Amino acid sequence: MEALRSADEIRDVNTRYHDVAASSYDSKWGIDFGAIGQAQVLGKLRKLVGPELDEGYGRALEIGAGTGYFSLNLLQAGVVLEATCTDISPGMVTTLGANAERLGLNVRTARADAESLPFPDSSFDLVLGHAVLHHLPDLRRAFAEFHRVLRPGGRIVFAGEPSRIGDRLAAVPKRSATALAPLWRRLLGAAQAPPRGGLGSADQVDHDLERCVDIHAFAPSDLGRLARRAGFTSVQVRGEELVANWFGWFNRALEGTAAPDEVPLLWRRYAYHGYLLLQRLDEGVFEPLLPPAIFYNLLVTARRGRRP
Numbered sequence: 001m002e003a004l005r006s007a008d009e010i011r012d013v014n015t016r017y018h019d020v021a022a023s024s025y026d027s028k029w030g031i032d033f034g035a036i037g038q039a040q041v042l043g044k045l046r047k048l049v050g051p052e053l054d055e056g057y058g059r060a061l062e063i064g065a066g067t068g069y070f071s072l073n074l075l076q077a078g079v080v081l082e083a084t085c086t087d088i089s090p091g092m093v094t095t096l097g098a099n100a101e102r103l104g105l106n107v108r109t110a111r112a113d114a115e116s117l118p119f120p121d122s123s124f125d126l127v128l129g130h131a132v133l134h135h136l137p138d139l140r141r142a143f144a145e146f147h148r149v150l151r152p153g154g155r156i157v158f159a160g161e162p163s164r165i166g167d168r169l170a171a172v173p174k175r176s177a178t179a180l181a182p183l184w185r186r187l188l189g190a191a192q193a194p195p196r197g198g199l200g201s202a203d204q205v206d207h208d209l210e211r212c213v214d215i216h217a218f219a220p221s222d223l224g225r226l227a228r229r230a231g232f233t234s235v236q237v238r239g240e241e242l243v244a245n246w247f248g249w250f251n252r253a254l255e256g257t258a259a260p261d262e263v264p265l266l267w268r269r270y271a272y273h274g275y276l277l278l279q280r281l282d283e284g285v286f287e288p289l290l291p292p293a294i295f296y297n298l299l300v301t302a303r304r305g306r307r308p
C-alpha cells in the first residue's frame, strides 16, 4: 500500500478500518466489562493519579472510546458520574451504545474527530483516552482541543500509547511467533487459518488497512512536550507493560495463524492468565525500576491550570 499522505486520508483510513473491526473488537482484544476489566482500567488510572481516583470525577469525555473499554468500566466502578464517549468511527460508536445498553449504563455518544470536538469550552472535569493518540494526524490540534473543553483545574489522562523503543522490542516476539507457528499448530493439532475473503475483496482491503492506522510511536518526552505546549501543567509520563507485552504479542501472533475454533480452550486460558500474572510482575518489579521509554505502553496525565 502507498504511504499515507494527508491528514484527511489518515482519518478516512482510521474510520474505515475501525468500522470493520468494531463488531469483533471485544473478542479480538479480550475486552472485559466485568470485575477484571474494571480492575485493569482502574489500575492504569491509579498509576497516574494516585489517591485522587477515590474522589472520582463528575463529567468525563472519552476520545476514541472504541467499544467503551475505559468509560463503561469507569461508570460501573463509580469513578465517573457522567460519561460522554466519542469516536471517529460510526461502527465503534454503535457497538459502544449496544454494550452500554446491555450493561444498563447511561452514556452520551457522539461521532467526533479528536481534533475538532463538538463541545463548548470548559465542559468536562476529565478528558481521557486509551490507545488513541497514536492514530491522530495533528496531535497539537488535538491537545489544544483537550485543553479547551476541559474546565480549569481539570485533568487529562491518556494511556496505552505505544512507545518507540517498546514498539521495536515487541517486533521480536511477533517475528519469533511467526517462525514457530507451524510447529505450534502441529503440537496443538490446530488447522491453519483460512485466507480472509479473496485478494482484493472489501474485507481483505479493510483488514490490510490495519497496517496503516498506527501513525505514531512516542518517546516519553514527546507526550510531555505536547501537553506542555497546549498549556497543561503538572505533566507526568509513565511506562507500563514489558514482559506481559512480549508474552501477549507472542501468543496473539501464534493464535492469529490458526483457525479461531481450533485453538484449544486450555491454551487460551494459559495465554490469558499468564498475561495477567506477568502484568503483576511488570507493575510490582519492573515499572518502578526501569525508565518509561523501554516499556511498550506510555501513559500521560496533566492538569489544566486554574488561571488562564
Ligand SMILES: C[S@@+](CC[C@H](N)C(=O)[O-])C[C@H]1O[C@@H](n2cnc3c(N)ncnc32)[C@H](O)[C@@H]1O
Pocket: 011, 014, 015, 018, 063, 064, 065, 066, 067, 068, 069, 070, 086, 087, 088, 089, 092, 112, 113, 114, 115, 129, 130, 131, 132, 135, 136, 137, 160
Ligand atoms: C485502538 S482503538 C482503541 C479503542 C478504545 N479506546 C479501547 O481502548 O479499546 C482506537 C480508536 O480511536 C479511534 N480514532 C482513530 N482516529 C480518531 C480520530 N481522529 N478521532 C477520534 N477517534 C479516532 C478509532 O476509531 C478507534 O476506535
